[in-house]
Amino acid sequence: MKNIFSIIKFTLLTVILFAVIYPLAIYAIAQFAPNQGKGETISVNGKVVGYQKIGQKFDKSNYFWGRPSAVDYNASGSAGSNKGPSNADYLALVQKRIDTFLIVHPYLEKSEIPSDMVMASGSGLDPNISPEGALIQVKRVAKERKLSEDKVKTLVESKINTPTIMGTSTVNVLELNIALDELK
Amino acid sequence: MNTELFGVISIFIISIVLAIPIGKYIAKVYLGDKTLFDPIFNPIEKFIFKISGINSTEEMNWKQHLKALLSVNMAWFFLCFFVLLFQGSLFLNPDNNPNMTPDLAFNTAISFVVNCNLQHFSGETGLSYLSQMVLMFLQFVSAAVGMAAAAIVFNAMKERTTDKLGNFYNYFIKSCTRILLPLSAIVAVALLFSGTPMTFEEKDTITTLQGDSVQVSRGPAAVFIAIKHIGTNGGGFFGANSAHPLENPTYFTNAVELWAQLIIPFAMIFALGFYLKKRKLSYIIFGVMTIGFLLLVIPTVITELNGNPAIEKMGIAQTTGAMEGKEVRFGPAISGFWSIATTVISTGSVNSMHDSSMPMSGAMQLLAMMVNAFYGGCGVGWLNFYIFIILAVFISGLMVGRTPEFVGKKIEAREVKIAAFIAILHPLLILSGTALASYFAANDTAMGYWFNGNATDWLNNPGNHGFSEMLYEFTSSAANNGSGFEGLGDNNPFWNITTGIVLLLGRFLPIIGPLAIAGLLANKKYIPESAGTLKTDTPIFGVMVFAVIAIIAALSFFPALALGPLAEYFTLK
Numbered sequence: 221m222k223n224i225f226s227i228i229k230f231t232l233l234t235v236i237l238f239a240v241i242y243p244l245a246i247y248a249i250a251q252f253a254p255n256q257g258k259g260e261t262i263s264v265n266g267k268v269v270g271y272q273k274i275g276q277k278f279d280k281s282n283y284f285w286g287r288p289s290a291v292d293y294n295a296s297g298s299a300g301s302n303k304g305p306s307n308a309d310y311l312a313l314v315q316k317r318i319d320t321f322l323i324v325h326p327y328l329e330k331s332e333i334p335s336d337m338v339m340a341s342g343s344g345l346d347p348n349i350s351p352e353g354a355l356i357q358v359k360r361v362a363k364e365r366k367l368s369e370d371k372v373k374t375l376v377e378s379k380i381n382t383p384t385i386m387g388t389s390t391v392n393v394l395e396l397n398i399a400l401d402e403l404k
Numbered sequence: 405m406n407t408e409l410f411g412v413i414s415i416f417i418i419s420i421v422l423a424i425p426i427g428k429y430i431a432k433v434y435l436g437d438k439t440l441f442d443p444i445f446n447p448i449e450k451f452i453f454k455i456s457g458i459n460s461t462e463e464m465n466w467k468q469h470l471k472a473l474l475s476v477n478m479a480w481f482f483l484c485f486f487v488l489l490f491q492g493s494l495f496l497n498p499d500n501n502p503n504m505t506p507d508l509a510f511n512t513a514i515s516f517v518v519n520c521n522l523q524h525f526s527g528e529t530g531l532s533y534l535s536q537m538v539l540m541f542l543q544f545v546s547a548a549v550g551m552a553a554a555a556i557v558f559n560a561m562k563e564r565t566t567d568k569l570g571n572f573y574n575y576f577i578k579s580c581t582r583i584l585l586p587l588s589a590i591v592a593v594a595l596l597f598s599g600t601p602m603t604f605e606e607k608d609t610i611t612t613l614q615g616d617s618v619q620v621s622r623g624p625a626a627v628f629i630a631i632k633h634i635g636t637n638g639g640g641f642f643g644a645n646s647a648h649p650l651e652n653p654t655y656f657t658n659a660v661e662l663w664a665q666l667i668i669p670f671a672m673i674f675a676l677g678f679y680l681k682k683r684k685l686s687y688i689i690f691g692v693m694t695i696g697f698l699l700l701v702i703p704t705v706i707t708e709l710n711g712n713p714a715i716e717k718m719g720i721a722q723t724t725g726a727m728e729g730k731e732v733r734f735g736p737a738i739s740g741f742w743s744i745a746t747t748v749i750s751t752g753s754v755n756s757m758h759d760s761s762m763p764m765s766g767a768m769q770l771l772a773m774m775v776n777a778f779y780g781g782c783g784v785g786w787l788n789f790y791i792f793i794i795l796a797v798f799i800s801g802l803m804v805g806r807t808p809e810f811v812g813k814k815i816e817a818r819e820v821k822i823a824a825f826i827a828i829l830h831p832l833l834i835l836s837g838t839a840l841a842s843y844f845a846a847n848d849t850a851m852g853y854w855f856n857g858n859a860t861d862w863l864n865n866p867g868n869h870g871f872s873e874m875l876y877e878f879t880s881s882a883a884n885n886g887s888g889f890e891g892l893g894d895n896n897p898f899w900n901i902t903t904g905i906v907l908l909l910g911r912f913l914p915i916i917g918p919l920a921i922a923g924l925l926a927n928k929k930y931i932p933e934s935a936g937t938l939k940t941d942t943p944i945f946g947v948m949v950f951a952v953i954a955i956i957a958a959l960s961f962f963p964a965l966a967l968g969p970l971a972e973y974f975t976l977k
Binding site: 228275 | 448
């Protein structure tokens with residue numbers, strides 16, 4: 221009996237150390253982190269339009285689009301599709317995405333579409349696309365916005381993050397679209 | 405692509421290089437030498453032990469160690485179980501998430517107590533912040549239990565005859581405060597300043613650039629994610645685990661999280677060498693593990709970079725590799741590397757969805773968990789490897805006609821029986837569980853209470869891949885890994901209860917077995933090394949251990965792998 225009380229007391233004290241004091245200490249440090257550890261947001265004209273790290277849905281034709289999402293960019297229910305590589309339904313879905321993409325971008329060859337634009341992300345909230353994925357949309361966006369293709373292309377190129385030593389090349393879709401809105 | 409491969413190789417090498425000094429430090433901690441953190445933690449620990457009335461200096465034999473280990477685990481299970489059961493009405497629940505069902509709470513409590521973190525729920529909607537903090541507590545202590553058990557085996561391997569093997573509570577608390585806590589704090593701060601949230605505020609509601617209304621989940625994530633990797637736990641704060649952009653915001657955080665899960669399993673092996681002053685033995689062990697790891701990781705990275713052959717036929721550009729279930733900021737190379745790191749080590753956190761990996765990568769991930777001893781989880785990786793060493797010593801002793809000995813102790817029938825039992829247990833749990841689930845799926849049985857619907861409905865993919873989903877779930881449970889082919893519909897009594905039982909057996913028997921062997925050996929007479937001794941710190945012995953591992957894993961699991969990922973591989977060709 222004495223033993224049981226010892227262990228209960230020991231458990232509660234360690235809970236206080238690891239699950240109360242330690243998180244509070246980190247929480248205190250968080251007050252000095254970007255946006256006090258509440259997640260970095262991006263504002264346009266003083267209004268929050270999104271979280272910098274979290275992808276959002278773009279399906280209007282005057283914006284650059286992000287990757288397919290298994291959860292339709294629901295930022296309170298992240299998930300991937302979990303479809304297996306040989307699943308026939310899944311392969312048909314990818315084929316459909318390719319076909320749709322070609323209808324909206326009639327100027328494209330099939331072989332110009334990078335795989336990230338037709339395959340769903342792991343989180344369903346991927347904020348990035350590959351540089352190729354952005355560049356192939358330039359013509360459509362420029363036409364919709366009545367801007368010169370060169371101007372839009374220069375904008376995309378300025379938004380490409382190329383790794384210096386390690387990593388992948390990315391384009392943050394939200395940041396690109398905000399810059400696009402500012403383009404006159 | 406070159407920057408991707410360079411990233412993979414440099415993270416791996418940096419982890420190994422840093423593991424040597426950290427291993428030296430861990431050895432110092434377990435030897436009871438002075439460390440940097442003594443002035444802060446010594447008084448706190450004294451206070452905790454005084455109030456709880458625990459004597460942390462009394463030496464224990466292996467049975468007393470086990471008793472202490474099992475009783476604290478029992479207390480943690482009940483604490484967690486009741487918090488999860490009533491989280492809806494308890495405090496720190498700003499998103500108003502509901503109580504867990506009893507079977508889910510049972511599975512979750514066990515899963516976090518045993519350092520597995522199989523999650524049959526999504527963090528955003530399934531847990532309150534209070535539950536997240538309680539689970540984080542378990543991430544600390546369950547990792548520390550594994551490390552304490554490894555420390556007891558280290559102690560038992562000293563060159564002497566005794567039944568006194570140190571004090572469990574001492575090893576346990578030192579693992580927490582001297583090793584896990586400082587490393588986690590560093591990782592947490594690195595994540596914090598890279599964009600991972602640490603807040604107790606509820607979901608945010610925003611209007612997006614094109615005008616949709618979206619709710620964004622947040623929470624005290626940075627502390628949770630740090631110990632999830634340092635303690636090789638792997639449970640995600642958010643549903644998508646480390647693929648989630650707040651849980652793993654950049655390539656840098658991805659590197660930090662990879663390093664964090666590799667560092668203690670790496671360092672424990674070097675710690676063994678420093679602790680026993682047998683550095684050569686630890687290099688041989690590390691070498692065997694690394695060869696095993698590379699054999700699994702290289703094909704995976706190549707496969708993922710090459711992309712999906714079925715999509716290749718559709719004519720699009722797969723220059724970025726197989727991107728289903730992967731994030732652009734990581735890319736296929738590091739995602740493939742991570743998927744093997746997280747499965748050889750029993751972390752189980754994912755930065756890409758394993759269910760969507762290529763069949764050959766899936767086979768490698770499964771094999772990594774089936775072996776479960778290349779590096780392995782915090783502490784327990786070493787325990788699993790210890791079993792294989794005992795078997796290898798025995799077999800090679802028989803082959804050359806010498807008495808099997810390991811570090812000066814005779815290995816006799818009793819130890820070998822225990823080792824053989826533990827080695828057989830792993831395939832037994834995995835294959836019988838998978839057989840049971842496949843039987844129901846093959847007959848499409850109506851499951852009644854156990855599952856809402858017919859058995860095939862729990863599969864997210866047909867055919868061989870569906871079989872792989874069930875095989876993966878049981879392999880992950882038995883290996884206490886916690887990753888999943890997450891398409892499987894696993895939040896129901898059938899999966900919650902069966903995997904819950906497998907988790908318990910797959911955790912505690914592989915701790916009890918090595919502790920018993922080590923305790924029995926420590927009590928035997930020490931025989932100094934002579935010309936007749938079979939040397940265990942030589943490359944030849946390393947090859948022998950590798951062969952034993954390969955034979956046990958290959959023979960018992962090959963048929964299951966052939967039905968699942970290998971069959972899928974050949975249909976995709």
